Amino acid sequence: MSEGQVSVSGNREAVSLLVDCDTGIDDALALAYLCSQPQVELVAVSSTPGNVAAEQVARNNLSLLELCGRPDVPVAIGARAPLRIPLVTTPETHGPQGIGYAELPEPRGKVDEVDAVELWVETVRSRPGELTAMLTAPLTNFSLALRAEPRLPELLRGVVIMGGSYYYQGNTTPTAEWNTHVDPDAAAEVFTAFSGLPEDRLPVACALETTERIELTPEHVAAFAAEAGCTEPELVLPDQPEGRRSTASNELVRHVSDMLRFYFEFHRHYGQGYVAHIHDYFAASVATGTARYRTRTATVHVETAAPKLIGTTVADFRGLWGEPPNARIVSENHPQEAFVELVRSLGGLARRLENPAV
Ligand code: RIB
Ligand code: CA
Helix, strand or coil, X not given: CEEECCCCCCCCCCEEEEEEECCCHHHHXXXXXXXXXXXXXXXXXXXXXXCCCHHHHHHHHHHHXXXXXXXXXXXXXXXXXXXXXXXXXXXXXXXXXXXXXXXXXXCCXXXXXXXXXXXXXXXXXXXXXXXXXXXXXXXXXXXXXXHHCCCHHHHCCEEEXXXXXXXXXXXXCCCECHHXXXXXXXXXXXXXXXXXXXXXXXXXXXCHHHHCCCEECHHHHHHHHHHCCCCCCXXXXXXXXXXXXXXXXXXXXXXXXXXXXXXXXXXXXXXXXCCEECHHHHHHHHHCCCCCEEEEEEEEEECCCCHHHCCEXXXXXXXXXXXXXXXXXXXEXXXXXXXXXXXXXXXXXXXXXXXXXX
């Protein structure tokens, strides 16, 4: 069992991240969180099709990074579709633009001319052992990078994946989680690429059985706005008319609130209550080392053929298949700590963006 934890000194260790996301609401929250962490070097953000099409993902990434004061971070696009099967997006979950009701400013920056897969491979080759991959999307781009550079598992400092569901109901089919369902072949190739490596080289997998424990509520939104210095309470409530827009005095609070209202409505519509599972934020807290968690080593299989089981992930924790482990699956996390961290960090960022002197 291995456990990630905040360093005892309270000084957070520097981490250099390559991020691949399909921005979406929880990806957006994760990116904003990364921008709030001074110890994080955000090396590049690549855009994989998933929640919305790749071009929309990239636009969301550019706009959000500019909103969070990071127009310097390169944003790239690689694949426009999964490796084999057609792309399926989910406007019902994240909204037609992938950011709920938020209407982010038109980005001033442009998508990087370098293809995301080439960007990943060249960057990792140039900084062996330094970079951590944070993957909160279908694994299309990462699998293509592995094909181009099979040494990636050894060249990367670490890999954190949001995806999969282990002995827990899926959120896309009864057994499959969204990211592995959108591109099951890519997910299968990624786990296979890590097969047999030493435990500390295996990807840390944040899957639904633990990410759905990070269940954000309207109270957290109110606390975030207060931490940002908003004078009026930020009320996102189930009995308010759907689609109501925030009037918060702080711009980041306004946009995040408009994203989350859509996400709350989606979760309620699917019988999960007026809550929001912020999966990718948890993966970001693991990648930055600010979350405490435990993992269990396993051999992961991703189903790519059986029609009703496409994208289903199964973990062999006991070596019954006689195959070497290829993942470390998060088995324990701490939701309350996660929300204290999120509110304090995001609230502080929102406040600083409008009062740089603080
Ligand atoms: O199943 C949740 C995952 O799928 C998250 O990464 C969410 O953004 C979607 O991509
Ligand atoms: Ca995502």
